[in-house]
Amino acid sequence: MFYLAAAVSDFYIPASEMPQHKIQSSSGPLQLSMKMVPKILSPLVKDWAPKAYVISFKLETDPSILVDRARKALETYNHQAVVANVLDTRRSCVTIVTRDSQIDLRLSDEEAARGMELEEKIVNYLQDCHAHFISQ
Structure with a gap:
């Protein structure tokens, strides 16, 4: 199983193009001018x-495009699952999208008060998905 952490950014400035001194x-x-990360x-899945x-x-700021963007990623890269979330609610709610399903995982107020992290629910759910995948 590869659980790929979200990219810090899709863009970067190469070290060779960084100024050496304060920008006046x-x-x-x-x-x-930034380069694409x-x-x-694609090479992970294919090769x-x-x-x-x-x-x-998949992180978005617009909830109305979230699931469509996650499904597009599944089509593009042909992998098994996308953990899709919205920036404003990323610590309390995610949608896990697969080819066949989508499920919303939410952290209740009670769970949050007990110090539970949403990550625990995500990992538990994906462990079950992985076990099913292996059994196939």
């Missing part, structure tokens, strides 16, 4: 571990 405001407005999901159970993450 007297130079005028700042313009940034290389995607590893490196084609028989593995692969889980990716």
Whole structure:
């Protein structure tokens, strides 16, 4: 099983393009040009571990596109599951999307008060999915 943590960012500034000294405001407005972070999901699924159970993450700020974007990722990369969440509610609610299903996992107020983390529910659910995958 590969449980791929969400990327910190989809973009970065290469070290070779980073300024060595403070950027002076007297130079005028700042313009940034960023590069795309290389995607590893495709080679992981196709080449490196084609028989593995692969889980990716999808974070959005617009709840109305969340599940569609997760399904698109499943189609694009042909992996097994996407943990999809919305930035504002990422610590209390996620939707796990697979080819055949989607399930919402929520942390209740009582669970949060006891100090439970949503991650525990995610991992428990995905362990069950992985066990089913292996049995196939």
